Amino acid sequence: xxxxxxxxxxxxxxxxxxxxxxxxxxxxxxxxxxxxxxxxxxxxxxxxxxxxxxxxxxxxxxxxxxxxxxxxxxxxxxxxxxxxxxxxxxxxxxxxxxxxxxxxxxxxxxxxxxxxxxxxxxxxxxxxxxxxxxxxxxxxxxxxxxxxxxxxxxxxxxxxxxxxxxxxxxxxxxxxxxxxxxxxxxxxxxxxxxxxxxxxxxxxxxxx
Amino acid sequence: xxxxxxxxxxxxxxxxxxxxxxxxxxxxxxxxxxxxxxxxxxxxxxxxxxxxxxxxxxxxxxxxxxxxxxxxxxxxxxxxxxxxxxxxxxxxxxxxxxxxxxxxxxxxxxxxxxxxxxxxxxxxxxxxxxxxxxxxxxxxxxxxxxxxxxxxxxxxxxxxxxxxxxxxxxxxxxxxxxxxxxxxxxxxxxxxxxxxxxxxxxxxxxxx
Numbered sequence: 001x002x003x004x005x006x007x008x009x010x011x012x013x014x015x016x017x018x019x020x021x022x023x024x025x026x027x028x029x030x031x032x033x034x035x036x037x038x039x040x041x042x043x044x045x046x047x048x049x050x051x052x053x054x055x056x057x058x059x060x061x062x063x064x065x066x067x068x069x070x071x072x073x074x075x076x077x078x079x080x081x082x083x084x085x086x087x088x089x090x091x092x093x094x095x096x097x098x099x100x101x102x103x104x105x106x107x108x109x110x111x112x113x114x115x116x117x118x119x120x121x122x123x124x125x126x127x128x129x130x131x132x133x134x135x136x137x138x139x140x141x142x143x144x145x146x147x148x149x150x151x152x153x154x155x156x157x158x159x160x161x162x163x164x165x166x167x168x169x170x171x172x173x174x175x176x177x178x179x180x181x182x183x184x185x186x187x188x189x190x191x192x193x194x195x196x197x198x199x200x201x202x203x204x205x206x207x208x
Numbered sequence: 209x210x211x212x213x214x215x216x217x218x219x220x221x222x223x224x225x226x227x228x229x230x231x232x233x234x235x236x237x238x239x240x241x242x243x244x245x246x247x248x249x250x251x252x253x254x255x256x257x258x259x260x261x262x263x264x265x266x267x268x269x270x271x272x273x274x275x276x277x278x279x280x281x282x283x284x285x286x287x288x289x290x291x292x293x294x295x296x297x298x299x300x301x302x303x304x305x306x307x308x309x310x311x312x313x314x315x316x317x318x319x320x321x322x323x324x325x326x327x328x329x330x331x332x333x334x335x336x337x338x339x340x341x342x343x344x345x346x347x348x349x350x351x352x353x354x355x356x357x358x359x360x361x362x363x364x365x366x367x368x369x370x371x372x373x374x375x376x377x378x379x380x381x382x383x384x385x386x387x388x389x390x391x392x393x394x395x396x397x398x399x400x401x402x403x404x405x406x407x408x409x410x411x412x413x414x415x416x
Contacts (some may be wrong), residue, residue: 069320141384141388142380144376145384146388148370149385156360163353167352171352176350177353180354180389181391183391183392184387184390184392192402
């Protein structure tokens with residue numbers, strides 16, 4: 001792997017595990033067994049690495065989530081599959097990561113906000129509309145209101161002032177919120193489909 | 209009414225309608241037909257008025273909401289009654305109010321946050337526990353997670369960056385979120401009760 005890609009890969013690993021603030025250029029160099037000078041040949045500063053890492057991760061996430069949508073048999077399965085995917089990612093992410101981005105890396109944070117509005121809210125709205133069309137979601141939901149609320153829930157799960165990591169596990173919070181969200185929009189017909197998925201789901205059976 | 213109380217009452221009216229930032233001591237004096245000097249005999253600055261206004265309003269809200277709880281036949285009716293009460297208040301509140309408090313009046317904002325943690329989250333948790341006990345709410349909800357999520361939803365409805373007032377009505381957002389929240393926690397038994405209330409509700413029948 002070229003050194004530039006190795007730097008980015010190592011940075012992602014470290015940022016995801018420890019957040020961004022606590023990781024220095026020294027830490028990245030040490031982890032790679034290269035000199036800091038080599039890193040600076042490719043990146044002006046940590047902020048440049050952070051921005052590129054976030055860009056790559058968001059693009060990758062979009063591809064993954066689009067694929068999950070295409071592979072799903074119906075909008076309910078799509079939500080549950082996406083949720084499993086997000087949970088798997090959450091497992092490896094430090095809860096302070098979003099907080100660090102917001103506070104110390106505004107350029108990367110703006111990318112994240114743009115992604116949120118252009119892709120995540122659009123994606124959720126699309127799912128809601130398809131679910132209503134199929135009669136699985138209530139007709140009287142306001143798609144725009146609930147899509148925005150849902151995206152805020154995703155961010156909320158990461159917010160240590162709302163869910164302090166000493167007290168709450170990110171995965172637990174996420175599972176609670178996604179099942180609550182889905183149940184809140186289902187019709188009777190939708191519940192029938194939902195229950196067939198939940199019965200099979202290991203995650204749900206861990207929360208009897 | 210003594211002049212001190214008249215100042216507070218007028219300040220509440222103006223703040224609620226226009227937010228805090230855009231209202232000056234001059235505006236308050238003018239509205240009351242008194243001199244600014246008279247206001248300064250009672251309050252050091254606008255921040256002192258804001259703090260006292262918020263204190264009074266929160267105490268008043270707590271009394272009202274406790275009373276609504278005591279008057280309700282079951283936890284579901286309690287949620288719906290509280291929701292109607294909050295909506296009635298929302299109708300008279302400028303959407304920029306909480307935003308102004310957070311940004312320009314940290315002392316009042318801290319009061320609000322304290323109230324949120326000591327009373328609102330406790331109140332919601334109590335409701336959730338009573339609902340589970342009666343078999344109206346699912347046993348497998350995490351009370352602490354959902355109570356915190358719900359209180360964030362209440363704040364979210366006020367956030368102009370999430371729900372721009374040009375595009376969303378505060379009451380619509382609130383109605384969507386409260387019914388979604390309730391549906392997300394109900395058992396079949398709970399739905400039976402919920403439906404009897406919703407059939408009667410004017411608000412819900414406006415959103416068929």
